[in-house]
Amino acid sequence: MALTMFGLLASPVQAADITIKVRVQNQVKDEATGKSTKEPIAGVKVVVTGADGVVVAEGVTDDTGLAAIVVPAKADYTVTLDESTLPDGFVLADGESERAVTEDNFVTDSVTLNFFTGNAERTSIGYWSQLAQRLADGARFGLILAMCAVGLSLIFGTTGLTNFAHGELVTFAALIAFVLNNERGWSLLVAAPLAIVAGGMFGLVTNEAVYAPLRRRQIGLISQMVVSVGIAIILKNVYLAYFGGRVKAYAAFNRQTCTELGPVCVTPRDLTTAAISLLLLVLVGVALQKTRIGKATRAVSDNSELASSTGIDSQKIIRIVWFVGGMLAATGGIFRGLDEGVSPFLGANLLFLMFAGITLGGLGSAFGALVGSFLIGLFVEASTLGMPIMPGADWPAPFDWLHDGVPSELKAAPVYVVMIIVLLVRPQGILGRRERVG
Numbered sequence: 001m002a003l004t005m006f007g008l009l010a011s012p013v014q015a016a017d018i019t020i021k022v023r024v025q026n027q028v029k030d031e032a033t034g035k036s037t038k039e040p041i042a043g044v045k046v047v048v049t050g051a052d053g054v055v056v057a058e059g060v061t062d063d064t065g066l067a068a069i070v071v072p073a074k075a076d077y078t079v080t081l082d083e084s085t086l087p088d089g090f091v092l093a094d095g096e097s098e099r100a101v102t103e104d105n106f107v108t109d110s111v112t113l114n115f116f117t118g119n120a121e122r123t124s125i126g127y128w129s130q131l132a133q134r135l136a137d138g139a140r141f142g143l144i145l146a147m148c149a150v151g152l153s154l155i156f157g158t159t160g161l162t163n164f165a166h167g168e169l170v171t172f173a174a175l176i177a178f179v180l181n182n183e184r185g186w187s188l189l190v191a192a193p194l195a196i197v198a199g200g201m202f203g204l205v206t207n208e209a210v211y212a213p214l215r216r217r218q219i220g221l222i223s224q225m226v227v228s229v230g231i232a233i234i235l236k237n238v239y240l241a242y243f244g245g246r247v248k249a250y251a252a253f254n255r256q257t258c259t260e261l262g263p264v265c266v267t268p269r270d271l272t273t274a275a276i277s278l279l280l281l282v283l284v285g286v287a288l289q290k291t292r293i294g295k296a297t298r299a300v301s302d303n304s305e306l307a308s309s310t311g312i313d314s315q316k317i318i319r320i321v322w323f324v325g326g327m328l329a330a331t332g333g334i335f336r337g338l339d340e341g342v343s344p345f346l347g348a349n350l351l352f353l354m355f356a357g358i359t360l361g362g363l364g365s366a367f368g369a370l371v372g373s374f375l376i377g378l379f380v381e382a383s384t385l386g387m388p389i390m391p392g393a394d395w396p397a398p399f400d401w402l403h404d405g406v407p408s409e410l411k412a413a414p415v416y417v418v419m420i421i422v423l424l425v426r427p428q429g430i431l432g433r434r435e436r437v438g
Contacts, residue, residue: 148373
């Protein structure tokens with residue numbers, strides 16, 4: 001199905017434009033509250049010159065204060081803002097109208113530079129304000145991770161399969177939504193629901209084409225897990241072939257003003273995705289507890305053979321679980337793509353965090369996956385901040401991260417350490433049930 005969808009929607013990767021993005025904003029600090037507001041400045045001319053001093057491109061900021069200037073290649077440039085085109089009374093805060101861009105700055109196909117007028121001095125942010133912001137970001141990430149992990153947990157609970165291709169389900173819908181939004185020009189409000197349904201169908205087709213036949217032939221779970229690893233590798237390469245390896249942003253909702261809610265700064269997009277994630281998780285929880293299908297799903301998870309003997313169609317329940325799990329994974333993938341951009345590795349980067357959330361919360365428990373993933377989201381974001389214990393103390397090398405926080409590249413590492421410690425103390429996880437063995 002993935003190959004068919006990509007053949008219909010996507011085209012082979014073409015070289016993207018190399019772009020220098022220049023954003024010009026007027027920043028004014030309210031002396032009474034200490035808060036700053038930013039307003040875009042339109043009509044400002046920006047000139048880009050090469051290493052030889054020859055002008056290679058120029059542009060003018062639009063109504064959002066942005067000028068996207070296409071340059072010939074990734075190389076060394078000088079970006080100059082024409083101060084004479086600033087509105088009357090506006091002066092650059094730092095007095096520097098020139099910025100240097102080197103070839104190394106082009107980590108992706110674009111580089112972004114910011115110029116400010118007005119009071120652009122930095123304000124010191126206290127530890128507790130930073131912690132509140134990290135926890136807010138972590139809560140949103142935890143909700144997204146929980147949506148992805150609940151589907152994975154339901155599949156494990158009803159079939160016993162440890163599905164290493166679940167990350168590719170997450171990626172699938174994010175890429176489909178990207179194609180419809182960026183390449184076909186559809187509104188993301190239309191593209192996202194279609195991609196979510198496509199994600200559910202992809203999960204259902206995967207079960208019917210691969211895992212259902214393996215179960216009928218009584219192929220062991222270890223062999224099925226190995227098959228899932230192979231599917232994950234194949235799909236990653238399919239995604240890479242069509243979309244390339246770079247991170248790309250949706251055309252919609254990628255430029256939003258941050259709103260301050262006390263010490264926390266959030267965008268309308270973040271509030272919306274968090275609210276929708278929470279609503280969907282509540283609906284899944286209510287459905288599992290109150291509906292006939294939900295009760296049947298829990299029965300199949302507890303004991304598939306006993307559930308079948310009482311008249312429950314276990315295979316029908318498994319198909320429903322794959323469809324719903326695919327839709328939840330798809331929703332999480334699209335929301336994560338709005339935060340971090342879309343790439344063929346979007347889901348794969350979340351996979352082991354999903355496994356950690358499921359293990360921490362309790363294997364096979366949808367509610368355990370929800371709680372465990374939410375806690376992991378909080379911890380991942382807060383781990384880079386550290387703790388203000390004994391400021392100025394000379395911490396031993398193995399423990400200096402407790403004060404300074406872990407590097408952002410390693411922010412997921414403490415999660416696995418905590419997970420191991422919790423499982424040593426409580427092997428069944430937070431919401432798992434203690435079982436008698438033997």
